[in-house]
Amino acid sequence: MIPYLKIAQTIPTPFYVFDESGFIDNYKRLCGAMKKVYPNYMLSYSFKTNYTPYICxxxxxxxxxxxxxSDMEYKLAKKIGYQxxxxxxxxxSKGPLLEEHLRNGGILNIDNLEEAKRVAEYAKEVRGTVKVGLRLNLNITDSFISRFGMEIGSEELEKTIKILKxxxxxxxxxxxxxxxxxxxxAWKKRSQIMIEAADRYLENTPEYISLGSGMFADMSEELKGQFSSVPSYEEYAVETLAPFAERYKDEKPLVFTEPGTTVVARYLNFVTSVLSIKKIRGRYMANMDGSYENLGEICTMKDLPIQNLTKKGGAIYDAIDIMGYTCLEQDMMRKAYKGSLAVGDVLVFENVGGYSIVSKPQFIKPNCRMVAYTQENKVKEIMREETFEDVFSKFSFKSNG
Ligand SMILES: Cc1ncc(COP(=O)(O)O)c(C=O)c1O
Structure with a gap:
């Protein structure tokens, strides 16, 4: 159990807490389930979901x-020592470091024809084998057309292959x-399509097939209840990877998934205080020192679980909207919260690890700090609070000439 209240007594709110032990345990459970079905499984962590260096x-x-x-994320991976x-x-939209990455034997998945032309230009100038992968656009349901990758059976894909060859x-x-x-x-279908595509488009057994991401994470019962069905890692592993074990009996490609949310969402929580409470024409509202921008898009779609750490004996509300510090009317961290709330209460919003800190604008206030609750049960600052200078040092001021 993370002693949030004790932490909040030494660090002013708002702040994030990364649960290192929970993260590691969840990571191991996911990989363990996948490797049990297909030993050549590899997890590739989606930096964009949460690129906190300590987590990476x-x-x-x-x-x-x-x-x-992006090159920014690529540079981060290099900085922390990745080969x-x-x-x-x-x-x-890969950056100028694409060629460096290829030169150093990196894995690169081509998204479109123009990128294939760029890699072909590069290949003409270098000695030695250049290897790439192709991002495919899969039709899993007819209801939505994704913009990424190349459509199986399309002219663009044929042309791309021709140019590369x-x-x-x-x-x-x-x-x-x-x-x-x-x-x-959908995961079962994804595997089938990718195996068929490898048979259709690749001359040899692939070195790897990446299935991307988009699995449900392990989550609290309160959050799980808001989805229709949440499979276990074991269920995903069987449906997704057994077809690979069946298809590739001797030479086995590496099979990746690229989880972000699945591994990190539950293990970052946000601690914030109630600054004021008001009632206007029957609508109760609490004003916080945090914002919906701190929680990420998920708080606009689901009711994130909330712990009230202090319960200062406030009124019991049937429905009180928990509002953020920005001056936006839509800055609502939780609609119609039911429970006790008082000025000074410290709340923990759970499950905010995905697309929160990476999408947080420097809007109205600099960003807050993040601490890790480490495996040794210590509190360690892993992102300092931003300062006025962090926000304004990039601007030119007329007054400075
Ligand atoms: C190519 C790719 N891989 C992995 C991810 C991570 O997805 P998630 O955070 O849902 O696990 C994304 C998210 O957009 C993605 O575009």
């Missing part, structure tokens, strides 16, 4: 690869990612 370094210590989609062979560079580039891997279909059936 923890993944590295656990043996996971880095999944990056290029353990960095998977994805995304539709004519530049003597080896296509050694396939990649996909589907974010809006986390159920087990």
């Amino acid at each position: 370094e923890t993944v590295k210590e656990l043996g996971g690869y880095a999944e990056v989609v 290029n062979s353990q960095i998977v560079y994805n995304g539709p 004519s530049a003597d580039i080896k296509i050694v891997g396939l990649h996909c990612h589907i974010s809006r279909n986390r159920g087990i059936e």
Whole structure:
């Protein structure tokens, strides 16, 4: 149990707490379930979901690869000591370091025809084999058309393959990612399509197939109850990886998934205090020192579990909206919270590890600090509070000439 209240007595709110032991345990459970079905499984951590260096370094210590989609994330992976062979560079808008990554033997998944042309140009100038993978666009349900990758059977994909082959580039891997279909059936279908695509497009057994991300995470019962069905890691592993074990009996490609949310969401929590409470025309509202920007998009879709650490004996509300510090009307951290609330109460919003700190703008206030509650049960600052200078030093001031 993390002693949030004790931490809040030494550090002013708002702040994040990273649960290191919980993260490691969850990571091991996910990998363990996957490897049991298919030993050549590898986890590649999605930096964009939460690129806190301490978290990325923890993944590295656990043996996971880095999944990056920009030069900024690539540089972070290098800075924390990743070899290029353990960095998977994805995304539709790769930066100038793409060629460096290839030169150093990195894994690269091509998103589109123009990128293939760029890699072909690079291959003409270098000696030695250039290897790449292709991102495929899968039709899992007809209801949504994703913008990423190339459609199976399309002219663009055929042309891409032709261009790569004519530049003597080896296509050694396939990649996909589907974010809006986390159920087990969609994962089963994803595996089938990728195996068929490897048989159709690759000449040899692939070196790797990356299935991308989009699995439900392990989560509290309160949050789970807000989804229709949340499979276990064991269920995902069987449906997703047994087809690979069946198809590849001798030479086994590495099979990646690229979890972000799945591994980190539950293990970052946000601690914030009630500054004031008011009632306007029958609507009760609490005003906090945190914001919905601190919680990430999930708080606009689901009711995040909340712990009230102090319960200062405030009134019991049937429905009170918990509002953030920004001057936006829509800055609502929780709609219609039911429970006791008083000025000075300290609340913990759970499950905010995904797309929170990475998407937080410097809007109105600099960003708050993050601490880790370490495996040794120590509190360690892993991101300091931002300062006025962090926000304004990049601007030119007329008054400074
Ligand atoms: C290519 C790719 N891999 C992995 C992820 C991580 O997804 P999630 O945080 O849902 O696990 C994303 C998210 O957008 C992605 O685009």
